[in-house]
Amino acid sequence: MALQATERARDLEAYQADLRAAGLDAPWAEPGPLIRPKASAVQARLWRWADIEPLVRRSAEFMTLGRGAERRVLRLDNPGVPERTSTHTISTAVQYILPGEVAPAHRHTPNAVRFILHGHGAYTTVEGDKCVMEPGDLVLTPSMTWHDHGNEGRAPVMWIDGLDSPVLRYLENLAMDTYPEERQPVAAVSGVSERRYGAPGLRPATAESGPTAGQLLHYRWEVTHAALLRQRELSASPYDDVLLEYVNPSTGRSVLPTLGCYIQMLRPGIRTRSHRETSSAVYHVVAGAGHSVIDGVRFDWTHGDFFAVPPRAWHEHANDGGDPAILFSFQDVPLLTALGLYRTEA
Ligand code: GTQ
Ligand code: FE2
Numbered sequence: 090m091a092l093q094a095t096e097r098a099r100d101l102e103a104y105q106a107d108l109r110a111a112g113l114d115a116p117w118a119e120p121g122p123l124i125r126p127k128a129s130a131v132q133a134r135l136w137r138w139a140d141i142e143p144l145v146r147r148s149a150e151f152m153t154l155g156r157g158a159e160r161r162v163l164r165l166d167n168p169g170v171p172e173r174t175s176t177h178t179i180s181t182a183v184q185y186i187l188p189g190e191v192a193p194a195h196r197h198t199p200n201a202v203r204f205i206l207h208g209h210g211a212y213t214t215v216e217g218d219k220c221v222m223e224p225g226d227l228v229l230t231p232s233m234t235w236h237d238h239g240n241e242g243r244a245p246v247m248w249i250d251g252l253d254s255p256v257l258r259y260l261e262n263l264a265m266d267t268y269p270e271e272r273q274p275v276a277a278v279s280g281v282s283e284r285r286y287g288a289p290g291l292r293p294a295t296a297e298s299g300p301t302a303g304q305l306l307h308y309r310w311e312v313t314h315a316a317l318l319r320q321r322e323l324s325a326s327p328y329d330d331v332l333l334e335y336v337n338p339s340t341g342r343s344v345l346p347t348l349g350c351y352i353q354m355l356r357p358g359i360r361t362r363s364h365r366e367t368s369s370a371v372y373h374v375v376a377g378a379g380h381s382v383i384d385g386v387r388f389d390w391t392h393g394d395f396f397a398v399p400p401r402a403w404h405e406h407a408n409d410g411g412d413p414a415i416l417f418s419f420q421d422v423p424l425l426t427a428l429g430l431y432r433t434e435a
Contacts, residue, residue, distance in 0.1 A: 130169045131176045131369055131399035133383035138374075138393025145185045145247060154190050156267075161185045161192075162250060165371070167397055172255060175397050176369035178421040179348065180252040186211060186240045194237035194268030199254040200345040201230045204373065204417055205310075206249060206393075210242020212279075214272065216301050219279040222248070225310025225375065227335055229344055234300050237272050249373060251419040253347040282306040286338045303339035317354040317415065328364045328435070329406070330355045343423035353416040355379060355408035363405040367432045370398040370420040377414030381406045 101118065108115055116123055145163055152158050162182035166173040175181040180199075183206070186192060194214070203213060205222045212221045213228050215236050220228050230236040240246050257263045278284070285293055286305035289312075297303060317331055325331045331354040335344050343349040355361070355377070363382070372381075378391040384402045398404050408414040425431035 129177070129369075129399040129401065130171070131397060132167055132169050133386060133388070133399055133402055133404075134167060134397055135388045135390060136165050136395040138391075138395075141183055141395075142247075142393070145183050146245070148185060149187060149245075154186070154192060156193060159193050159195065160250075165395055165397075170255075172258065174255045175371045175395075176255075176399065176421070178253065178255050178369060178424060179371050179419050180250075180254045181371045181395065181419065182250040182252075184238075184248050184250050185245060186238060186247075187245050188240050188243055190240050191271055192238040193271045194235055194273050195265055196233050196235045196268070197265035198232055198262050199252045199257045200232045200347060201236075201253075202251040202345065202348060202350055202419065203228045203230075204249040204251070204350075206247040208240070208242060208244050208246030211238060211240045211246035211248070213238050214275055215282075215306050216299065217273055217276050218281045218301065218306060219275045220283070220307040221279060222246075222307070223310060225313065227308040227313070227344075227350060229304065229306045231301065231304065231345060235268055235273055237268070239272070249417075251348060251350070251371070253345065253421075253424075256347050256421075256424065280307060283309070287312075292338050303337070305338050308335050313352050314415075317352060317413075320354070321356065321413075325356075327362045328433075329353055330359045330361055330408075345423070346427065347421060347424040349420045349422045351416075351418045351420060353418065355406055355414040355416070357408055357411050357413065360407040361405045362435065363403045364433055364435050365401050365403045366422070366434075367400055367430055368420050368422045368425045369400045370418050372396050372398070372416050372418045375415040375417050377408060377412050378410045379406060379408040379414045 148161055152161055162184045164173055165175045165181040167175050170177055205224050205226045212219050215230050216234050282305050320331045333352050335350040374390050374392055374394045380387055380389045383398055383404045388396050
């Protein structure tokens, strides 16, 4: 009997060697179910603005913008996630641009979003449409749209970049082109997308063509902030309090196919109920202070901080101050939804 068992084991080893040589694998040879649940590599974590800001400012001592070093960015690195991204689907960075500097024109397959933090007079030109950005504004550079940035103000400008580059990497379609000139030519009138699509409840009735047709590229802080404040006395979500999604005004869909952008107000004293989602998120604290409990761990946050919520992690938020707390977030909800995989659990 024992001899037979060892013989069988030896035969199986030989069989598996034959499988490997033939480029095959027998999952039934390993114990356990065929589809094994895998814990998320994404960690719940907090990045403090008090740590980030001085390091962002110091980065200018070590790098000069130009060809080969095109963006002065520091990425929010989630330990455990390969390729140093903030979640497995979302790459987040803080970008810093000094007065007079130009970040040269290029385009790439990842979709990107910017949320402006500090400084005045910087612009992003998207397909010739110059968007002059102010703090709190959101600017889109959809996949394969040409874009360049510059700072025409008198002080440094900082913003957040959110990209779906991990998704493009996974899909093995990460690609980038450089524009022949440092900057794109700009249209005679700036802020074209905002002029066409920026009025609530109105959209052009005649179809446009071109790479950014039908899209609002620039969402202004005044509009966003007013929309939040108008809901101060209204009933809201028990899980998120007042939560708004930035949408494409032509379609009502998420601003990008993979990444949704959200703005949220936690009213003073609010403590939300815990829930979890199949999606992941990166939050930025625009105003106020409070805390979130993510999978049982409490993270206290204040103005400027960032935190990541892994997929399926229980999370709840609380505003501990006397003023509204405002959170901006990138979430991969649209991607999960498109795949029929978006779920929530209370
Ligand atoms: O500003 O175009 O953080 O292309 C990463 C890649 C920013 C940008 C990033 C980019 C950009
Ligand atoms: Fe870019």
